Amino acid sequence: PFVTAGATLPDLPERTGDYVFLAAFGDDAQAHTMADFALDDLHARTAWVLVSEDHVFTRALAGYFVERLSARGGAVQRTDVYAHDDTDIASQIAALKNLPSMPDVLFVSAMPAEAGMVTKQLREAGIAAPILSGDGFDTPLLIETAGDLARDVYFATHVSLDNPDPTVQDFVGAYTATYGHAPENAFAALGYDAMMLVADAIRRAGSTDATALREALAATQDLDAVTGDIGYERGSRVPRKDVTVMRVQDGRMGFVKTISP
16 A cells, blocks of 8 residues: 555546545645635636646646636636746746736746745735635745735645644654754654554554554544544545645734634
């Protein structure tokens, strides 16, 4: 069996055989959550979408966002793309500014290395609309690159490490004691949860036999994990989990809410 900590492509298990399991929610869950958040919490009705075109993850995330926004009556005014190694998005920003009206929100589907660059250039261009994204924005690089320009940014991720829940804080404390610093983002917790999934399945199976372990993983229900309870619905190897929404304001990240997609 193969348990992946950070992969979020919802059809990855079907692409790779019967023995692959995700510890994280799928991109459909986080993108749908951000579309719902835009509509329900930010009262947005229109969006501009910017996509890093070289990655399956970013293309899928943007696609699911557009799907949900459109299904609920929202509208995408324009979609622009850029390459992962681009360091200048001036032409995309110019296209955004040339729209008849500024969209209510900007959805940026980016990898972690690009999050700060895109945010910084949008804000330097005087664009104040809220920036939304997925877990690609859950990176210290966002604030390191954009600094105080990282404001009114919202992104979906797997857990808020400030959550007072004892499961979360026990993990943060143990991680800090081991490595000498706090976890940088939710992916540390996902790595831990992936190992706990395997350990729990071994205990229940009473074996490390591959077939027995696969069946035990598939039968996982309500595992109390750092990133939320993990369980697999029958026939699925992508867990149904809550999605955490974070806000970046004045160069600091903070918890907003948890949403069940």
